[in-house]
Amino acid sequence: MGLDDRKLAVLRAIVEDYVSTQEPVGSKALVERHQLGVSPATVRNDMAVLEEEGYIRQPHTSAGRVPTDRGYRLFVDRLSRVKPLSPAERRAIERFLVGAVDLDDVVHRTVRLLAQLTRQVAVVQYPSLARSSVRHLELVPISTTRLMLVMIADTGRVEQRLVELPGPVPADDVTDLRRLINEKLANARLSETPPLVQALVEEAPTGLRPTMTTLATVLLETLVERHEERIALAGTANLTRGGLLDFQGSLRPILEALEEEVVLLKLIGETEPSTTRVLIGDENEFDNLRAASVVSTGYGPGTTIVGGLGVLGPTRMDYPGNIATVRAVARYVGELLAQN
């Protein structure tokens, strides 16, 4: 089980070569391209050990070696340093994110930026409502029996719901309702609103009771309980790079998985600690994504986290580079959010 330094160096070399050439790498090519200071035969012996331990494998008997998911895992954990971003990349990030007019714009720019920099599929979760606070709730009369309820979160996210009222409500009442609701809910974390909303209904003047009840129902059901998460996606065309070699020739399962918001949320949304997460191959829970890896992290203003973002690509991806980019972008987005 001893993996001495040289064997690790061999594994690192295999990963790096395979990632860049996309072809199984043999012992001879390895010693030519890296300063290992030993002969191909020695490397072969090391390779045999690495294969026994499950870090690499041979596609066919007479071919070179390819890293396994386990090999990538070891590489990511112990053999790679996060690449510093080039100044050009830093500038690209700043240039790209400056001038966004609203949250939608920020998210769209971010996801395209990520896709472009990493040349992978990029995923950005909108700031989660569950982790947001209410900044303001607005009631806009649409007709006498209809209101539009607009919620503005501190993250800049805006959600609206059409509310069918039990009966006609005069303008003055709407003003009162608006005041009551905001007094009670403004600055409350959305996850802590249920008791507050309950109190709102109970404390409401009799005249406003039915309307308030309706509003409370909509508020709780569509904004709190079924906490509406949103996702932006970009760069699916990047899946076709590397011909049909990655994803063993069928994009089908990948594209299907990418259409499911639930799947994407699980992939990038569950970043508990503020660290970068790397899921390699079948480490993720979805069969459709066995051949894919995900690099993701949380983002948010300051040290809090309000959502996740990341990239998805073939297991054969540039982990150090992608990790660096994902982190950097998350940091910039966080700063941008903090400014608002």
Place this chain on the structure above:
Amino acid sequence: MGLDDRKLAVLRAIVEDYVSTQEPVGSKALVERHQLGVSPATVRNDMAVLEEEGYIRQPHTSAGRVPTDRGYRLFVDRLSRVKPLSPAERRAIERFLVGAVDLDDVVHRTVRLLAQLTRQVAVVQYPSLARSSVRHLELVPISTTRLMLVMIADTGRVEQRLVELPGPVPADDVTDLRRLINEKLANARLSETPPLVQALVEEAPTGLRPTMTTLATVLLETLVERHEERIALAGTANLTRGGLLDFQGSLRPILEALEEEVVLLKLIGETEPSTTRVLIGDENEFDNLRAASVVSTGYGPGTTIVGGLGVLGPTRMDYPGNIATVRAVARYVGELLAQN
């Protein structure tokens, strides 16, 4: 140049067979599967004529015939009747669209529904701001020097912009600004707002002048001039049906095109008359989409059109079926919008 009835019948049969089998169709198979009442030899003669006229072609010398874009065009224009929807499909549409909580929800449900029914890529344009009227403009104070401007359109679409004010503005002033703006702009078509906004600035009391100017700028620049169009997409995984036969093996160009909102808007957004539009193969203006066809139509409450929706797939698609589905879905969505 005479295309008698039988030749047209042969073309129709070729299109139908090729669409369902995805394989070049030969003269013998044709007479077996269709009641043409003539021998294969006769069919071959007809095929030769059809090929001369450019309606069909042979992938290789010793293969059957395949319709050309021109052949599909003739088929769509003269040889097919729009398939009536099955009751199951009608029910699916109703079931799918009931219970949408807001416009976002309507659009998302619609696009998924379309993708599912047609098994193609579905595209839905959000109700265009250019064709909407202002229902209400709300100003929400974020801090003393920041407002959030929320615009609610009659189509249910809600847009918000963060506005950096030139100086602190007291709450009473915000109330005044809100009143002034709504008095002037409520119910105005967005395309007709520029002179109204201009007037707003000119008529504003001196104290509110600078703030009003800032608001006017944001309003015009981000909501009117650069009229923000939005698009929802679903069913990209359907592109992989039919293996790699459609799109000659490379999804790349298609996926790239689908990432460009501008492209999608041109494909489905320019539906001037209220009729269904079919773009076959290179009839569309994008090189990337040479191998694709688009079926699209406009939708909106009543007879007005506020946006477009449609499906995109291989030229080898079920035109009559897709046309019927696209129309039906557009009609249902229109009714749904009319209710709000």
Place this chain on the structure above:
DNA sequence: ACTGGCACTCGCTACAGTCGAGTGCCAGGA
């Protein structure tokens, strides 16, 4: 412990041969 040498494996490519679906053409018949 590393190295050079050697036999071996096996996927890839090229090539030849066969098969068969499909065609174009033509002469004969309604």
Place this chain on the structure above:
DNA sequence: TCCTGGCACTCGACTGTAGCGAGTGCCAGT
């Protein structure tokens, strides 16, 4: 005049064979 059966032909798809070469495992020697 139009349709039909017959026939020779084309050419892609598939199969089998052979040679090549990258890469390996093993072993004896340093």
